[in-house]
Amino acid sequence: MSRLITVVGTGTGAPVPADAVAGAELVVGGRRHLDAVPLPEGAERIVLGPLAPALDAIGEYVAKERRVVVLASGDPGFFGIVRALAERFGSARLDVRPGVSSVAAAFARLGLTWDDAVVVSAHGRDPRTAVQVCRAHPKVAVLTGPGAGPAELGAALARTVPGRVLVVASALGDPEREHVERVSPAEAAGRAWGTAVSVVLCLDETRALGPVRTLAGAGARPAGWALDEGGFAHRDSMITKFEVRALALARLGPRVGDLVWDIGSGSGSVAVECARLGAAVSAVEKAADGVGRIRANAAAHGVDVHVVHGEAPDALGGLDDPDAVFVGGGGRELAGIVGVCARRARRTVVVAMAALERVPAARTALADAGFDVDGVLLQSSRLAPLPGDVTRLAATNPVFLLWGVRSPVRTDEGVAQ
Numbered sequence: 001m002s003r004l005i006t007v008v009g010t011g012t013g014a015p016v017p018a019d020a021v022a023g024a025e026l027v028v029g030g031r032r033h034l035d036a037v038p039l040p041e042g043a044e045r046i047v048l049g050p051l052a053p054a055l056d057a058i059g060e061y062v063a064k065e066r067r068v069v070v071l072a073s074g075d076p077g078f079f080g081i082v083r084a085l086a087e088r089f090g091s092a093r094l095d096v097r098p099g100v101s102s103v104a105a106a107f108a109r110l111g112l113t114w115d116d117a118v119v120v121s122a123h124g125r126d127p128r129t130a131v132q133v134c135r136a137h138p139k140v141a142v143l144t145g146p147g148a149g150p151a152e153l154g155a156a157l158a159r160t161v162p163g164r165v166l167v168v169a170s171a172l173g174d175p176e177r178e179h180v181e182r183v184s185p186a187e188a189a190g191r192a193w194g195t196a197v198s199v200v201l202c203l204d205e206t207r208a209l210g211p212v213r214t215l216a217g218a219g220a221r222p223a224g225w226a227l228d229e230g231g232f233a234h235r236d237s238m239i240t241k242f243e244v245r246a247l248a249l250a251r252l253g254p255r256v257g258d259l260v261w262d263i264g265s266g267s268g269s270v271a272v273e274c275a276r277l278g279a280a281v282s283a284v285e286k287a288a289d290g291v292g293r294i295r296a297n298a299a300a301h302g303v304d305v306h307v308v309h310g311e312a313p314d315a316l317g318g319l320d321d322p323d324a325v326f327v328g329g330g331g332r333e334l335a336g337i338v339g340v341c342a343r344r345a346r347r348t349v350v351v352a353m354a355a356l357e358r359v360p361a362a363r364t365a366l367a368d369a370g371f372d373v374d375g376v377l378l379q380s381s382r383l384a385p386l387p388g389d390v391t392r393l394a395a396t397n398p399v400f401l402l403w404g405v406r407s408p409v410r411t412d413e414g415v416a417q
Contacts, residue, residue, distance in 0.1 A: 004062050005089060007070045007082060009099030012173035012198070020097070021069045026061045028054050029071030037071075051081075055088050062089060075101040079121045079143055102198040103141045106169040109180050110201070116210045117141050117201075118218045118256070122148035128320070129257040131156040134164065135280035136256070136304060137218060138204035150200050154188025157202070159318070160282070160306040162186060167201035168193065204304075218256055222276045225249055227269070232297045234267035235289070240328055243380045244352055244399050245270060251350045251403040252324040254279035261322045261345075263312045263337060264329020268294030268305060274326075275303035282319050286311040313340040327351045335361035342369030342404060350403045359400050371404025 016037040107114040123145030171177035226246035256278035262271035265283035298305040381393035
């Protein structure tokens with residue numbers, strides 16, 4: 001099969017080599033790319049706007065075995081047009097000649113490696129995923145777009161991780177216009193940045209030079225979870241036991257790009273475990289000494305947890321809507337707290353209760369919010385040594401774990417979440 005479509009990445013602002021378009025009968029690209037290179041005589045020129053018409057035009061040329069050149073910025077195989085072309089015409093039709101991506105160029109300007117960076121695109125996508133990734137990870141590159149630029153990113157981060165540094169890289173590779181600037185999230189939120197932004201880096205500069213890595217990106221998932229209670233500072237055994245935590249984590253499903261609330265966080269054991277699995281976490285705790293313990297436990301495990309000193313449900317008003325919620329405290333106000341959480345959670349709410357009398361009201365609160373509800377009474381016995389080199393079973397306190405999963409919305413076309 002002939003490679004009729006040549007995709008040329010121009011590097012970061014680098015000019016298009018004149019020989020790259022030699023012999024092309026159709027040249028597709030951004031206006032600045034098309035204006036920067038002499039086109040072959042008689043070649044048709046299409047300025048990229050909406051992608052579908054351009055793909056249709058490319059398809060007409062390919063069907064007639066006529067050569068096409070597509071000009072793109074940076075590395076077109078990195079969040080670029082290669083995906084759309086391969087899906088439409090097949091990878092065997094493509095001759096891809098990559099340039100330097102804006103992400104690589106931005107980190108190069110700072111003298112930083114980026115094998116340990118998480119890269120997230122907010123271009124044409126809901127920016128909340130980018131925001132949660134920036135909250136949860138120390139080194140992130142965000143590909144921006146309209147409505148999801150440095151100002152919007154900064155406004156969201158200023159509320160939860162104000163100490164992050166945003167590096168705004170604009171017009172990378174343009175010798176006259178390139179600008180790389182460090183700002184705080186609050187400073188970014190107060191500026192108008194224009195359309196020249198290439199990429200935004202979000203850094204915890206205390207951890208910007210991470211250890212040598214074997215895997216690129218967010219890194220390997222932790223080797224274990226449902227950690228022993230001894231791994232957390234806690235008061236008078238007031239901690240979610242690891243057996244309960246194991247099932248709670250399974251139902252919460254924390255992952256990169258998620259936001260999890262931990263209500264009545266106590267020691268922060270659930271919050272820390274969710275953060276270790278890559279999610280952004282807000283932990284709400286009413287006791288001042290508990291707030292200190294949560295922060296200490298998060299630091300001990302090398303994760304970021306946004307700690308809110310306050311009492312639910314009042315303390316929840318200023319938080320972003322979560323994907324998942326764990327409620328481990330609440331007392332007599334439990335049903336009301338669960339109701340507030342259920343109305344705002346996008347995916348699931350998990351509730352741990354020691355008092356059986358509170359189960360019906362919590363279950364009703366989840367059902368009234370449109371959740372499919374299930375639960376289990378967890379009773380476990382742990383091995384405990386006895387004198388004489390023998391072992392007994394020591395029972396832990398029973399805990400009722402209730403969870404609600406938001407029902408998918410059914411449409412004429414199928415199921416939408």
